[in-house]
Amino acid sequence: RVMATHRIPILGWATVPDTSGNVFFEPYDVKATNDVWDRLVLVFNDTATRLGIHGGFTVPKNYVGSAKLVVVWTTTAITGDVEWDFDYRAVGGDDLESLDQVGTQESVNLNDTAPSAAHERMETLITLTAGNFAVDDEVEFTFFRDGTDAGDTIAAATMVFNLLFEYADA
Numbered sequence: 001r002v003m004a005t006h007r008i009p010i011l012g013w014a015t016v017p018d019t020s021g022n023v024f025f026e027p028y029d030v031k032a033t034n035d036v037w038d039r040l041v042l043v044f045n046d047t048a049t050r051l052g053i054h055g056g057f058t059v060p061k062n063y064v065g066s067a068k069l070v071v072v073w074t075t076t077a078i079t080g081d082v083e084w085d086f087d088y089r090a091v092g093g094d095d096l097e098s099l100d101q102v103g104t105q106e107s108v109n110l111n112d113t114a115p116s117a118a119h120e121r122m123e124t125l126i127t128l129t130a131g132n133f134a135v136d137d138e139v140e141f142t143f144f145r146d147g148t149d150a151g152d153t154i155a156a157a158t159m160v161f162n163l164l165f166e167y168a169d170a
Contacts, residue, residue, distance in 0.1 A: 001168065002065075003168050003169060004111040004169055005066070005164070005166060005167070005168055006060070006167055006168075006169060007070060007163060007164040007165070007166045008060060008063070008107075009059070009161065009162055009163065010055060010057040010139075010141075010162055010163050010164065010166050011042065011053075011160075011163045012055070012057070012150075013053065014055050014057075014069050014153060015053055015054070015055040015058045016053060016054045016055070016071045016107050017042075017052075018051060018053065018054070019050050020047075020049065020051055020080050021029060022044070022047050022049070022051050022118060023042070023044050023045070023052060023053060023145070024042075024045065024047040024166070025040045025041070025042055025043070025045055026040065026041060026043050026157065027039070027041075028040070028161075029120060031043070031076065031157065031159060032075060032119065033118075033119070034076050037160075040091075041159040041160060041161055042158075042159065042160040042161075042163075043157050043158075043159055044145035044154055044158045044160070045074070045148070045157050046067060046154065046156055046157055046158075047147045048147045048148065049147050049148060050085070050115040050144050050145075050146045050147060050148050051145050051147065052085075052142050052143055052144035053142065053143050054140075054141070055140075055141055055143070055158065056138060056139060056140045056141065056143075057138075057139050057165060058137070058138055058139070059090065059112075059134060059135055059136060059137040059139060059165075059167075060121055060135070060167070061135055061136070062135075062167055062169040062170065063133060063135050063167050063169065064166035064167070064168055064170050065130040065133070065167065065168050066129075066130055066166070067127075067128040067129070067130045067132070067133050067165070067166070067167050068123070068125050068126060068127055068128060068165075068166040068167070068169055069108070069125070069126040069128060069162075069163070069164070069165065069166070070123060070125055070126075070162070070163070070164035070165075071088050071112075071122075071124040071125075071126070071160060071162075071163060071167050072121065072122070072123055072160065072161045072163075072164070073122050073123075073124070073157070073158055073159060073160045073161060074115060074118075074119050074120060074122055074159050075111070075114055075115065075118070075119075075122075075154055075157065075158045075159065076118045076119065076156050076157070076158050077114045077118070077155060077156035078109050078115060078117060078118060078151050078154070079114055079153075079154075080112055080113075080114050080152075080153035080154035080155060081111050081112060081113050081114065081151050081152065081153050081154060082111070082112055082152055082154050082158050083108060083109060083143065083145065083146040083147075083148075083149040083151045083152035084111075084112065084126065084143070084144060084147045085107065085108070085109040085120075085142075085143070085144040085145075086107070086108050086109070086126055086128075086141060086142075086143050086144075087104040087106070087107045087108075087133075087141065087142045087167060088104060088105060088106060088128075088137045088139055088140065088141040089101060089103070089104055089105040089134050089139070089140050089141075089145075090105060090133050090134070090137040090140070090144075091137060091138045091140065092134050092136065092137040094096045099138060099140070104142075105132050106128065106129055106132055108126050108127070108128060109126070109146065110118070110124055110125075110126045110147075111149075111152075111161075112124040112153040112156050119134070119163075125166070130167075133167075139165075145158055145162060
């Protein structure tokens with residue numbers, strides 16, 4: 001059997017925007033120019049604050065390693081950079097670990113450059129510590145656009161189309 005790479009979406013019913021009012025789900029045709037594709041996207045406005053969402057997902061049964069976070073995003077801006085932050089805690093076992101813990105297991109970030117044309121698809125991969133995850137772990141996370149970071153210089157909203165957990169199987 002050959003090892004394969006998988007990606008699962010981690011935005012879902014358990015995803016909640018922060019209370020700032022500057023991160024929210026919105027139909028894409030509000031910001032798109034063609035008004036054809038009306039799917040929901042996750043909008044992060046351009047602010048000097050750290051805007052985020054909270055969510056969770058379960059590590060799949062066939063997980064063995066090579067954990068990454070994949071951010072599929074775009075913006076109307078064609079200059080500047082965006083700073084993405086991902087904080088998480090993986091909780092496992094049956095009657096072994098609390099889901100109500102303080103702090104994160106890992107905090108990772110990555111800076112990505114604006115597309116060369118408005119609305120072009122961008123894909124950012126953030127490497128996670130593979131050993132932090134085990135099959136059936138419940139992963140609690142926060143995902144941010146960090147406007148407090150000097151590296152976040154895109155002067156426009158960013159739109160996230162997908163947030164994916166990438167991993168390898170056996």
